[in-house]
Amino acid sequence: MISMLKSFTQVLKSVLTSCSCVSAAAVDMAEKRKMRKRSTSSSEEPMSSQTSEAETAAPSVVSMKSDASMYEPLRFGVNELKRSRSRGDEPTAPSGVSMKSDASMYEPLRFGYEKTQSSQSRGNEPTAPSVVSMKSDASMYEPLRFGVEKAQSEQTGEPSSCPMCMEALSDPVRLTCGHWSCKQCVSSDNPCAKCGKKHRKDPRHQKDTEEDTRGSHLLNAKKNHRKATQNKFTWTSEGLGDQKNPLNTIYTTLFINPGESEGPHEEQSFRHFKRTLKKQQSAEKLINLNDIFTPSPGQEKPPRTVLTKGVAGIGKSFSVQKFILDWAEERANQDIDFVFNLAFRELNLSTENKSLIELLTDYHPALHELKDSEDFVKARVIVILDGLDESRLPLDFENKPVTSVSEVTSVGNLLANLIQGNLLPDAKLWITSRPAAANQIPAEFVDMVTEIRGFSDPQKEEYFRRRFSNDLSLADRIISHIHSSQSLDVMCQIPIFCWISAVLFQEIFGGDEKAETPQTLTEMMAHFLFAQTKRRSRKYEKKTEENKERLLQTHREFLLKLGKLAFVQLQKNNLIFYDEDLEDCGIDILEASVYSGFCSTVLREEEVFSQKKIFFFVHLTIQEFFAALFVYDCFTNKNTKELGNFLDLKDKEHTLLDLLKMTVDKVLEKKNGHLDFFLRFLLGLMAETNRRVLQGLLTSPDPGQDTNKKILTHLKAIRRKALSPDSCINLFQTMVEMRDHKVKDEIQEYLKLSERSKTELTPLHCSALAYMLQVSKDDLDVIELKNFNTSDEGRRRLIPAVRTSRKAILADCKVTEEWVEHLAFGLKFPYTALRDLDLSNNDLKDSGVKLLCDGLSSQCCRLKTLSLSGCQVTEEGCDYLASALKSNPSHLTELDLSYNNLGESGEKLLSELKNDPQNQLTVLNVEHGGSQRMKQGFKKYACDLTWDPNTAHKNLLLSDGNRKVTWVKDEQPYPPHLERFDLCQQVLCEQGLDGRCYWEVEVEEPFNIGLTYRSIGRKGDGSDSKLGCNDKSWGLMCSDEGCFVQHSNKKEVVCSLSSRSSRVGVYLDWLAGTLSFYRVSSDSRTRLHTFKERFIEPLYLAVELHTHSSSAFFVG
Template sequence: FYEFLLVSPHSTKTFVLAKYGNPALLNDIYTELYITEGGTGGISDEHEVRHIERAFNKPAIQETAIKYSDIFTTLHGKVTQIKTVLTQGIAGIGKTVTVQKFILDWEEGKENQGVNFIFPLAFRDLNLIKDKEFSLTQLIHYFLPEFKEFGITHLLNSKVLFIFDGLDECRLPLDFKNNEICSDVTKTAPLDMLLTNLMKGNLFPPALIWITSRPAAATQIPPECVDRVTEIRGFNDPQKDEYFTKRFSDEDLAKRIITHVKSSRSLYIMCHIPVFCWISATVLERLFVEEHSGEIPKTLTEMYTHFLIFQTSLKNEKYLKKQETEPLKSLELDKEFVLKLGKLAFNNLETGNLIFYEEDLKEIGIDVNEASVYSGICTEVFRQEIGLYEGKVYCFVHLSVQEYLAALHKFLSNTDTGLLEKTVNEAICSKNGHLDLYLRFLLGLSVEYSQQLLKGLPLQRISCDIAEIKQYIYKKIHENFSPEKSIYLFHCLNELNDSSVVKRIQNYLNSQNLTEKEISPSEWSALAFVLLMSAEELEVLELRNCMLRDEGLQRMLPVVQVSRTALCIGDYNTSVSLKYFLFLFRLSFCFLTERCCEALASTLSSDSNLRVLDLSNNDLQDSGVKLLSAGLGNQQCKLDTLRLSTCRLTEGGCASLASALCSNPSHLIELDLSYNHPGDSGVKLLSDLLQDPTCKLETLRLKMCGLTERCCEALASVLTSSSLLLRELDLSDNDLQDSGVELLSPGLGNKYCKLDILRSVLGNRHCCTSLASALRSNPCSHLRELDLSYNNPGDSGVKLLSDLLQDPTCKLEILQCGSVQSKKTNVQYRMQLVCWRTQDSVECVFV
C-alpha cells in the first residue's frame, strides 16, 4: 500500500505530505476493483467470509457497476446531486487503495478536475486527537500547517472533498442524535461534534464527503446523511488472473500460481480479497521458485501457516549475525513474539478491532522497540503504520490474519481436550458467524501436516482425536441447523482434509443416480456444498422423483440464493439449457408444505439471484402462500416468474399475492395459478392488481380454476386499461359459457388491448360471432394466438373465425378450435382444428 496526501492540482503549490512508496508503482500494479452502486441491500454484521462466499457465487446481474473515479457523478437520467458517498467493503477488499488511486488520478490531472482541494482524514489518525477541540479551520491547519497561507474565504469559495477513510476504525462516539448543531467553520467544538455536523451538512454545506467503512460499522452514519451507497466487491475472476499476471514478471510462474489457486475452491474464493491474493502470491512464489518438495498448501490453514513461517524468517538484517551466534535464544524470541501477537489477536477477536495503538501493545507485553526487530512479521503480518500525519498505529494486515493468530494462540496454549467440540458449538450458535474462520483455522492447525510445519514452536498444544472430531461434526451436520451453518461445517471438514460425503455426492452427480431416491438432509447439505464450491457450472441438474421435502429444501436454500444453474427437481424430464434458464429453481412435486414457505420468503427478501420459482403441485395452501407473499412484497425480491399451479389456493391466497405484488410490482412478469380455487372474487383482486400502472405482469394463467362468467366483466375492464402490459391470458377449462365470452369480447375489441395469446372456453357458435366481431373491429389488436380447444363452436362458428383469418388487418397466426365433427364410415371423431398463417396463405389441419 502507498499512502500519500495530495492537495489541489490547481493551486500554485501542491503539497505532498507523508508520502510513502512510488505513485508510478501504484499505477503499475493497480488492478481495477468491481464496485457497485447500492451495496448488498442493507447493513449486515455477519462474518465477512460469508460476504466473500456469497459475492463469489453471485453473478453480476441487474446491478449498477460504477468506476471509482465516478462515485460523485450523477447517473444518466437522474438529477439529484451526489454530495455524500458511503463506500462499504469487507476488510482488505481495497477501500483504502481505491481512495489512494482516486487521489493519485486527481493529482495527475486525469480525473475529477472540478475539485479544488482534497483532505483525506483517516479515522486511525483522528483517533489520536479524539479528546481535543478544534474549529474546522483549525482541524485542517493541524494536519496541514502549509494550508494557513490560504484564507478561509478561499476555502469556502472552492470545491472541497473530505475523505474519511476507515469508519470501522473510529473510536469516536459519532453521536449524530445528541450533538449540538455547529455551522461556523471558525467555532471551536469537540472533534466528534465537528465531524457529525460536517457529515450532516450543517458545517460547510457545499463540501463533498466520502466515507469508507466495513459493512458492520456503516450503521453509524444515518441514512439521511448519505446520497449514494457503493460497495467494493473486490476482484472478480478475470481480475484475479490480472492481479497475478501483473504481480509476476515471469509469465510461467504467474500461470503456475493461477492454476494452483484455481485447483482449490476455498483458496480461489478467498482470492476475491486483494490482500489474500497478495498472501497467496507471497507463499506460492517462494514455494515454486525454491522448488519446494513438500505439499503445496491447498487449505486456508496451510496457506496462512506457510505465510507466518516465511515472515518469521525475515528478521531485521542487523540481527542476523546475532541470530547465527545465538540461535536458541533467537528461536525463543520468535516464539514469544508470535505468542504475544496471538494473544493480542485473540483478546480482540470478539470486538473485531483491527487497529491498535502503543498502549494496546503495552497491555499485552509487547515492547514497541523490540518489535522492530521482527521486520518480516512487523511489515507483512503485524505492521506499524506512521499514518498520513505522523501518528503511530499498528494493525494486522487483514482480519483473517488476526483470526489465524488467535487460533494459533489458542491451539498452542490450551490443553483442554474438549476445546474443539466446544468451539464447534460456539461457532454454530454465533448469529453473525464471528467464530467461523477462527474455528476453521483451529481445526486446520490440529492436523498432522500443520503440526509438522509448526514444530519450531514446541509448546503444549491441544491433544485431539481427529477421527473423533470429524464424527462430532458429522453429527452436527445431521442436526437441524440453518442451511448456512450446515454448509459451513463442510468447510470445517475440508480443513480436516475430509471429503468423504462430498465425494459420495459427486459420484451421484457424475452417474446421474439421484433419481428415485430418498436423500437424507445431510446429503442435501453436501449437495449444496458441492454445487456452491464446484468449478464446473452444471447446465442442468436433474433430480426427478427425489423427495426433497421441507427439510431438504431448507438445506438447499443457499443454492437457490446464488444459483447460476438450472436446478430441476420434480416431474420435469426435459433438458433445460443454461443459457435459456439461468436462474431457475423448479420444486414441482417435491412434497413441500407451508412449512417451507417462510424460509423461501426469507430467501426472496435477501439479495438473491432467483428469477424463476416453480412450486407447482405442492400442498402449500393459503397459509403457505401468505408466508411466501412476505418475500414477494420485499423490495429486494427480483423474481420474474412464479408458478403455483395445483397448490390448493383459494381467494385468501389471491388476496395475499395481490397485496404483496402491489407493494413490490416492479419485477414479476409471469404468474401461474392454474388448477387452484381462487374463485371469481380472487380473479377480481388480480384484475385490480393488473390495472395498477406499476404492475409488470405479462402472463396470467388461470386454467381450470372454477371460474364463471362473473369474472369476465372485471377482466374485460382490465383489457381496456392503457397501462396494461398483459400479453398472455389463459382461462381455459373454466365454465365461462357464452355470456362470459360475450362480456370478455369488448375488452378484446378495445384499442388498448395488447394481448398476444388468449386461451378461453366457448359455449357454441353464437360466441364466435361476438369474438370475431371484436377482433375485426380492433385493427390495433395484437392477438397472434387464439386457443378455443375442447369447445363446441360448430362448423359455422369455425367458419366465422376462419374468415377472420383471411382479413388482411387480422394479426392472428394460430387458431385452435375443438369438437369439430368429421364423418368417416359412420364414425364421429372429436378433432382439433389448427390453423396458422404463412407468408402467403392460411393453412388449416385437423389433428
C-alpha cells in the first residue's frame, strides 16, 4: 500500500511538473504566434509551412484545464498540411494524460479547411485513452489548431460536419457562440443549428480566414503565372515560324544606352544609326537588361516608368522576352511578385470596356484565382507595354482619372491611367517603342529613357559564326561580303537584318563559290524574295518548278496582293495587320494559311488572345520592298487607279517618268524619313540588273523612253533648300541603288587627295561625302566646314557628318536655325562623338541659342566645349543656357560668349553657374561685350584704322585723315624716320591688332595687302622687308597675272577679284590664330583664303602699292 502511495505521489509530481511546463510553453507559444501573426500581416506573402513547423512546439504529454492556452493555438501552413494528407501521414499521437471532458472530442483538431474524414473512416484505430484524466468542461472547446486556418482536431476520428447542411465543412467559419458552420450556410437571420442562438460570424476569425485565403490564392497565382510565363518564353522563333530555339541560346546581349534620342524621329532610323559600330563599344555607360529599374548614380529612387526606344527589328521584343524569362526562371528581379507583358499588337484586339483586373486576367489566365483588388494593388508588379508604335488605341492623357483597378473603362484609357500612375502607382512600368512613336507619351510621365543599340562588328561576326557553326567558311564569306557593302554593313547592326542576310546568302552561296553576290539592297531583297518563293515551292508543292520565271509567274498574284497590303498599310504607318486588313487587299485568310511556309519568312502570322490572328512583315524594310513591288507594277501596267489617293492623280494619262517624279516629290514631302526605303527600292527596280532575278513577276518598262536616265537627271537637279541634309543623303543613296556610281566614285577619289581645297564640290557631292564620313569606321577627329570648297548649300548638306566628328568648327559659315536644329538633334544621341563645337561668328541670336539648348540640356549630351562668340546673344540667351546647364550640369566645362551683348544680368547669371560646385563649367569668357556686338556679320568687329605716316614710302600719298593711301610719281617730303620703308613701296597702320578685327579696303590693282609684325624690315627691298616674303608677314597679292596669297615666300593661287577696282575684306582673330581674306561685293562675301598661325605679337595692317594703284578704308 505504501509503495502504491509512493508511486501515486511520483505520478502526481510528474503531472504537476508537466502542467507547469505546459503552462509556460503555452504562454511562450502564444507570444510566438502573435509575433508571427504581426509578421505575416506585414508581409505580402504568407509564411511558409516550413517556417511554421520550425517554430511550433510539440503537443504536451499532459493537458490541464486552461481557458487561455488554447485560444491562441499554434497554426501550421495550410499548404504543408495538404501535402501531409496527400502522403497519408498519420495524425498526431494523443497525449499521455487526458482529463475527463464531455466535450473534449466534439471539437477535434482540424488540419486545414479541407473536407476531412475521420481516421476511423480510413481504417485507423481510435485514439488510445489517456493515462490520467481530470474533469474539464472547457479545456477542449478551444483545441490546439495547427494551420493558418482555424482548424479542428482529428483526435476523435469523427467527421467534421456542418450542423446546418449536415455535410462536411466547406469554407468553415466560427460563430460567436463557439460553434462552426459552412460559410455559405451562415446568415444573420438564421440561428445556430446547434444551440438555437442567433450569432454573427466571429469577426476575428473572419478576418484571419480572409487573409489566409488571400495569401494562399496569391501564392498559387504567383506560382502558376511564373510557370505559364516560363512555358511561353522559353522557346522562340528567330524568323522561321517552324524553327524554334531556346531563347537563352540564341539571345545575344544588346547595347542599352541611357538617354533620350529625341528630336525629329525617323521612321527608318538608319539615317542616324550609322555611327554606332565603334561608338557603342566605348560608350561611357551601358545598362544591363535586368537593371533597367535600378536607379542611376545621383538618382534618389528607382524610376517607375522606363521608355526604351529602338528602330524596327533592333530586338526590343526579344529583350522583353529575355527579361521576363530571367524573372520566370528566378535568375533576376526576384523581389517582384508578377511581371505582366501586354503587347500593343494584342491589345488592339480588345475593343470592349474592361477594368484593369479584367484586362490583366484576360491576358494572364493564371490570375483568375485573384478576386480581390487588393491582391493587385499590394503585389510588387512590373507591367511591360511592348510595341507602342504598333498601337491603334487612343491614349488620352486628359480624360477623367481612373484610380480603381476594378473600374471599367476603355482599354486605351486604362493604359493612359496606368502610364500616368493613377492605376497601380507602386508598380513599375516598362514601355518599348520605335523612336517615331515615343513622343505619344508626355515627358512628365517618363522617369528614364533608354535606347537599344544594335550589333557591333564583333557581335555581327559572332552571330553568323554561331548560326553557321557547321560551315565556318560560309560564315566567313557572308561576313566578308557584308563588310564590303556600306549599306548592308550598317543595316546588319539590326539583328533581324542579320537573320535576313543569313537566310539569303545561305541560299545564294550554298556551296557555289562562283555565285554572283547582290550589289545593292534592291537586288538583295529581290534575291530574298525569289529564294523564299523557291523554298515554299520545295516544301509544299509536289512538283518543284525549276524555271525561275515560271515559278514567279505561278505565285505572281499572291505576291502582288502582299505588295498591296504592304503599300496600303505603309501609308497608314501600320506594322501590324488583322484579318480585315488582309481581306481588304484581296487576301483570303485560308489562302494566307496555304502560303504559311512562305509567310513565315516574309509575312508572319501569330495567334494571340482569344484565338485571334495578327499578321506582320518580318521587318519594316521587307514591307517597304513589297510596297515598292506593288507600285512598280501599277506604274508599268498603268494601273493608276490603286494609287489615286497616294499621288492625287487626275483622270489624264501620265507617263512612267511623270509618275516617278510625282512619287519622288511625294516622298520628299514626308518628314522624318517615312518612305525613304520605299523610294530607294522603287527607283532601284528601274535598274535592269536589280530586277532581272524577278522576271516573271515584274514587267520591264519601255526601253525607248529612257526613263532610267531621265529620272536620274531629275534627282541630280533637285536643289530644294527646304530639303533636310539627311533627305539629300537619301537621294544620293537612291542613285546608288539605281547603279549610278559616278558621284560615289568621285567622292572616293576626293577623299584620297592630300590637298582638297582646290576641288570644288557640288551640293550632291557634299551629300555623298556626308554619307561616306558617316559610315566610316574611323573616327573623324576634326571637321571644319570652311575648308570645303563648296557653296553654303553644300556646307548645309555636310551637317550629318558634323554630328559624327569629335570637334566641329562651323565658325563664319552662315549657320541658320535649321542647321542648329539638326545639330541639337545630334547632341541628344548617347553615342555621339561630338565634344567640341565652335559656332562663333554666326548670327544665331537668342532664338538660335534656344534651339541649341534643346540638345544641350539632354542627359545624353557630352559636349565639353562650346563657342558662341559673336553670335548676337543677349540676356535672354543667357537664360536659355543657364537652364540647359542646370538640366545637364555634368559635362560642359568651357563656354565662350565673348563679343556678345549679355548685359550685367546675363553675365551675373552665368558667373553664378560657374561658381556652383554642382556644375562642371570652369571656363567662362564674356569679354569684349557691348551693344556694338549686335551688328550683322563681321561689322560687329569693325576697326577704326589709320595709316602711319612715319612708315610710308615716299611715293605713297596719305589723305582723308590718313585713311587713304595712293601711289604717286613724285616723292613726298616726309621727314626721315627709322620706321620708314626706304625701297619697298609699303605703309603700315598706326594701330596694333591683337583681338578680333574686321575691315574692308577699296583697292586698285596691282596691290599687296596683308598684316605683319611691327618688326618687319624697313631697309632695302629684300625678302626681310617685302610683305608675305618672310615669316613675319602674310599677304594677298593681285595683279594682271592673277591673285595669290603668300607667307614665308610661299605662294598659293586663289580666286581672282572680279574687276580691277574691288573691295577686299580682312578678318583677324588673333587669339584663335586665323587671318582670312575675302572678296566683297554689294551683297556677298566670298572667302579667298585663311591663314592659320600662332601669333606672338600684335599685327599691323600693311599695303604695298604700285603704279596708279590706291587703297582706302571702307567704313561700313
